Amino acid sequence: MKKNSFTTDDHKYLQVADGLEKMIAEDVLRIGDKLPSVRMLSEEYGISMGTAFQAYYHLEGRGLVESRPKSGYYVRFNHNRFRELPDCIEPTALSHEVSVKEMIASIYSDIVSDDVINFALAVPDPSLVPAAKINKSVVHALRNSKNHCIGYENTQGNAELRQQIAKLSLNWGGKIKPNEVVVTGGCLEAIMLCIKAVTKHGDTVAVECPTYFGTYQSIESLGLKVVEIPSDPSNGIDLKALQKAIKKYPIKAVVAVPNFNNPLGTCMTDDNKKKLVELVTGNNIPLIEDDIYGELFFGKSRPRSCKYYDTKNLVMYCSSLSKSLAPGYRIGWAIPGKFIDEVKQLKRIQNISSPSLTQAAMAHYLKNGRYEYHLKNLRKALHTQNLRYMQALIQYFPPDTKISRPAGGFAFWIELNPQLDSFKLRTEAMKHKISIVPGKIFSASIDYSNYIRLSFSKPWSDDADYGLMMLGKIIRKMVGNGQ
Amino acid sequence: MKKNSFTTDDHKYLQVADGLEKMIAEDVLRIGDKLPSVRMLSEEYGISMGTAFQAYYHLEGRGLVESRPKSGYYVRFNHNRFRELPDCIEPTALSHEVSVKEMIASIYSDIVSDDVINFALAVPDPSLVPAAKINKSVVHALRNSKNHCIGYENTQGNAELRQQIAKLSLNWGGKIKPNEVVVTGGCLEAIMLCIKAVTKHGDTVAVECPTYFGTYQSIESLGLKVVEIPSDPSNGIDLKALQKAIKKYPIKAVVAVPNFNNPLGTCMTDDNKKKLVELVTGNNIPLIEDDIYGELFFGKSRPRSCKYYDTKNLVMYCSSLSKSLAPGYRIGWAIPGKFIDEVKQLKRIQNISSPSLTQAAMAHYLKNGRYEYHLKNLRKALHTQNLRYMQALIQYFPPDTKISRPAGGFAFWIELNPQLDSFKLRTEAMKHKISIVPGKIFSASIDYSNYIRLSFSKPWSDDADYGLMMLGKIIRKMVGNGQ
Numbered sequence: 001m002k003k004n005s006f007t008t009d010d011h012k013y014l015q016v017a018d019g020l021e022k023m024i025a026e027d028v029l030r031i032g033d034k035l036p037s038v039r040m041l042s043e044e045y046g047i048s049m050g051t052a053f054q055a056y057y058h059l060e061g062r063g064l065v066e067s068r069p070k071s072g073y074y075v076r077f078n079h080n081r082f083r084e085l086p087d088c089i090e091p092t093a094l095s096h097e098v099s100v101k102e103m104i105a106s107i108y109s110d111i112v113s114d115d116v117i118n119f120a121l122a123v124p125d126p127s128l129v130p131a132a133k134i135n136k137s138v139v140h141a142l143r144n145s146k147n148h149c150i151g152y153e154n155t156q157g158n159a160e161l162r163q164q165i166a167k168l169s170l171n172w173g174g175k176i177k178p179n180e181v182v183v184t185g186g187c188l189e190a191i192m193l194c195i196k197a198v199t200k201h202g203d204t205v206a207v208e209c210p211t212y213f214g215t216y217q218s219i220e221s222l223g224l225k226v227v228e229i230p231s232d233p234s235n236g237i238d239l240k241a242l243q244k245a246i247k248k249y250p251i252k253a254v255v256a257v258p259n260f261n262n263p264l265g266t267c268m269t270d271d272n273k274k275k276l277v278e279l280v281t282g283n284n285i286p287l288i289e290d291d292i293y294g295e296l297f298f299g300k301s302r303p304r305s306c307k308y309y310d311t312k313n314l315v316m317y318c319s320s321l322s323k324s325l326a327p328g329y330r331i332g333w334a335i336p337g338k339f340i341d342e343v344k345q346l347k348r349i350q351n352i353s354s355p356s357l358t359q360a361a362m363a364h365y366l367k368n369g370r371y372e373y374h375l376k377n378l379r380k381a382l383h384t385q386n387l388r389y390m391q392a393l394i395q396y397f398p399p400d401t402k403i404s405r406p407a408g409g410f411a412f413w414i415e416l417n418p419q420l421d422s423f424k425l426r427t428e429a430m431k432h433k434i435s436i437v438p439g440k441i442f443s444a445s446i447d448y449s450n451y452i453r454l455s456f457s458k459p460w461s462d463d464a465d466y467g468l469m470m471l472g473k474i475i476r477k478m479v480g481n482g483q
Numbered sequence: 484m485k486k487n488s489f490t491t492d493d494h495k496y497l498q499v500a501d502g503l504e505k506m507i508a509e510d511v512l513r514i515g516d517k518l519p520s521v522r523m524l525s526e527e528y529g530i531s532m533g534t535a536f537q538a539y540y541h542l543e544g545r546g547l548v549e550s551r552p553k554s555g556y557y558v559r560f561n562h563n564r565f566r567e568l569p570d571c572i573e574p575t576a577l578s579h580e581v582s583v584k585e586m587i588a589s590i591y592s593d594i595v596s597d598d599v600i601n602f603a604l605a606v607p608d609p610s611l612v613p614a615a616k617i618n619k620s621v622v623h624a625l626r627n628s629k630n631h632c633i634g635y636e637n638t639q640g641n642a643e644l645r646q647q648i649a650k651l652s653l654n655w656g657g658k659i660k661p662n663e664v665v666v667t668g669g670c671l672e673a674i675m676l677c678i679k680a681v682t683k684h685g686d687t688v689a690v691e692c693p694t695y696f697g698t699y700q701s702i703e704s705l706g707l708k709v710v711e712i713p714s715d716p717s718n719g720i721d722l723k724a725l726q727k728a729i730k731k732y733p734i735k736a737v738v739a740v741p742n743f744n745n746p747l748g749t750c751m752t753d754d755n756k757k758k759l760v761e762l763v764t765g766n767n768i769p770l771i772e773d774d775i776y777g778e779l780f781f782g783k784s785r786p787r788s789c790k791y792y793d794t795k796n797l798v799m800y801c802s803s804l805s806k807s808l809a810p811g812y813r814i815g816w817a818i819p820g821k822f823i824d825e826v827k828q829l830k831r832i833q834n835i836s837s838p839s840l841t842q843a844a845m846a847h848y849l850k851n852g853r854y855e856y857h858l859k860n861l862r863k864a865l866h867t868q869n870l871r872y873m874q875a876l877i878q879y880f881p882p883d884t885k886i887s888r889p890a891g892g893f894a895f896w897i898e899l900n901p902q903l904d905s906f907k908l909r910t911e912a913m914k915h916k917i918s919i920v921p922g923k924i925f926s927a928s929i930d931y932s933n934y935i936r937l938s939f940s941k942p943w944s945d946d947a948d949y950g951l952m953m954l955g956k957i958i959r960k961m962v963g964n965g966q
Contacts, residue, residue, distance in 0.1 A: 185838075192833060328633050329632075351668035351813060355838055357841060
């Protein structure tokens with residue numbers, strides 16, 4: 001009978017591990033507690049010794065338990081221990097010109113540096129990407145595409161790739177057709193084209209705050225004004241504040257990242273997504289949805305997108321393969337709803353079309369069904385890294401540190417001692433070849449000067465450990481010095 | 484002694500052919516004239532029979548002579564026969580908002596159609612491109628690049644590619660360093676970034692007229708005003724008109740295509756280029772130079788660029804590999820002089836960077852010195868096609884047709900009977916699956932409604948012959964019908 005309570009071997013160890021994880025989270029099992037032996041666990045749950053081992057191995061991989069030689073397994077970590085989340089600051093909700101900082105150029109200059117311990121970059125580590133399989137798809141594309149990809153691709157994008165992108169929409173409940181998709185040079189280009197398609201110079205756009213600095217730069221570069229809507233680590237964009245802003249300002253578009261918002265890592269609930277769509281599109285305003293992190297969930301299932309709740313074709317969905325597969329391929333897309341013709345035209349004016357080869361290669365890769373398998377591994381790796389990094393942060397950073405609990409994606413949003421200036425922290429850290437992103441650049445009006453975004457995209461390593469230890473030291477020293 | 488008058492076998496036949504070509508051009512040898520036999524030619528010039536054959540074979544390839552079975556060689560064509568060039572129309576030199584036509588979307592939709600006889604597209608035919616060699620470079624890039632090109636390239640572009648682009652500048656007399664180059668998604672993106680770097684919303688930009696419609700669209704899309712400066716098929720941009728315009732309007736940038744201007748095919752003289760640079764930069768205005776056709780000369784040597792004459796670092800040079808190698812790779816570049824930081828920042832805001840793989844592949848291709856060899860063949864093929872198409876135009880089009888004499892590039896600028904509306908001509912032609920570009924879209928203010936741009940980028944074929952014959956018929960019919 002006991003045997004029947006589990007359906008497959010694959011589920012057994014996970015169910016046991018989940019049970020233990022829950023007990024740790026609820027402090028039933030506390031840090032330092034000795035866990036049942038493998039034999040005891042096997043008897044208790046009616047599972048084989050091998051399965052019991054697998055359960056502990058799984059928890060160890062996630063940094064929750066540790067094995068001590070000749071002694072057994074112990075609870076090592078409880079990710080509910082740091083209960084306090086970073087504060088949500090109310091933006092001064094004035095419509096104002098965006099001003100963007102030079103810091104961003106310096107952060108991007110680290111992109112290709114090998115000798116920096118990079119906690120700034122939020123992209124999958126090369127070791128987590130199936131390069132050999134992608135290479136095969138490139139060679140396939142060279143051999144099998146029309147004219148070996150020498151000629152222009154059409155502006156809207158490779159037909160097979162759009163078919164595959166349409167298929168990906170099933171993951172978030174969408175029923176998108178290939179001709180609703182426009183391929184772009186990454187998600188940032190998609191967002192910029194979408195904003196531009198629905199605004200003219202001098203218009204006002206609402207964004208959640210804090211948000212990805214690239215979005216602010218796009219808006220500034222288009223000569224638009226911005227209204228910042230507060231977003232908090234638990235619930236995402238504040239719908240009441242947004243409602244007020246819509247009444248007060250002539251808002252022409254809203255830009256939001258409902259799934260694993262960068263830098264907060266928040267995932268809005270389905271209910272809130274629905275309300276967000278109703279509020280924005282109900283006022284006949286296009287909602288530009290950045291879903292670039294949507295596939296990188298740590299939970300049980302892929303969250304829905306706002307586009308799913310869009311009944312008016314006013315949600316302009318943007319995403320890419322840059323965070324989940326290959327940033328260097330620069331493959332993004334927009335599903336711009338009723339503004340598709342405008343977006344296509346703007347893409348043509350900007351650079352005619354994206355490269356033929358990279359599109360054909362990604363189309364082939366996606367078509368072979370390899371993406372889902374890769375994503376499973378990537379999510380698992382990121383979740384494990386998330387827990388490992390969290391442990392180290394708790395160990396090395398001062399106790400007044402507040403850390404977000406991202407439900408997906410790559411990064412922590414960290415609030416440090418109010419005395420600390422994270423621009424100066426970055427400068428100090430770079431002396432030790434450690435790169436982080438100061439919080440200040442995630443808002444146009446709020447002074448997030450004691451916040452940082454810290455990415456856990458690099459697999460755990462001695463370098464990462466050293467980097468976080470050094471960061472902790474530098475922070476303590478700076479706070480101690482009264483700056 | 485005779486033998487010594489020629490240095491290499493390669494030069495012998497070309498020199499003989501050039502001599503004959505000159506005599507044809509000057510009507511010393513007239514259409515229909517019998518040419519000396521191969522034996523006579525060999526004796527006359529003191530060359531081998533083989534070399535004499537080669538000379539005739541070369542001229543035949545260019546459509547200038549034809550061999551008649553058992554009779555010998557005859558003069559077939561004199562490309563000076565149509566003496567009249569298309570008219571240069573003075574634009575109404577008012578500063579005004581650009582208005583751009585829907586026609587462009589339709590033209591670009593032909594880009595990937597196989598069943599259209601395409602006289603619209605001005606890119607190298609796939610048969611003229613060394614696809615196998617490029618494929619090898621892609622595979623090399625996959626194997627030898629850091630992380631197999633999975634990661635972001637830096638915003639400024641692949642270092643080896645910038646090195647190679649810097650080397651290409653030697654062709655036009657430049658001494659450019661790799662760190663002066665920014666890699667872009669084709670030439671159009673380069674031009675747009677350069678214009679944006681030196682203007683703000685509402686500013687005025689001067690362009691030569693007629694010019695590439697993409698340039699007008701970029702300007703419109705940036706919210707800028709345009710002043711059109713007349714350009715004629717013989718001399719290019721009118722320097723006096725430009726001088727007047729600079730006095731009259733607050734011009735913030737000048738955009739020009741000094742080498743083989745699209746659609747005119749004009750190549751400005753070195754002297755005029757120097758004057759253009761002095762005039763524009765002397766007024767402290769940046770000159771945005773589009774040199775995309777510079778390598779596609781039919782003459783003896785690569786023309787210089789305006790950048791060569793730039794002493795103030797105010798010329799922003801733009802080019803790409805799209806017209807000379809592989810449009811689908813979307814590799815262009817800007818050499819923006821003193822505005823390099825602005826251009827880099829705008830590129831980052833737009834799409835972070837261009838794809839890693841296509842850049843690495845093109846860097847490898849260029850490094851292997853294969854580009855020069857390819858260009859030699861491409862130029863020869865285009866020149867031959869130019870002459871073949873010209874013959875057919877003379878044969879099929881009404882005698883009042885005026886045709887430009889491009890000195891390089893891909894296209895004829897053709898003035899038809901004033902009664903003819905080339906928008907309607909395109910519609911009629913498309914019924915027969917023949918695509919051309921109406922002249923109207925090459926200007927914002929001038930009514931080039933009886934002009935067309937006709938590309939000779941497709942190698943001569945029965946299809947091309949049929950297409951031009953049909954076009955001729957349609958034109959005659961439309962003019963006959965009084966429309």
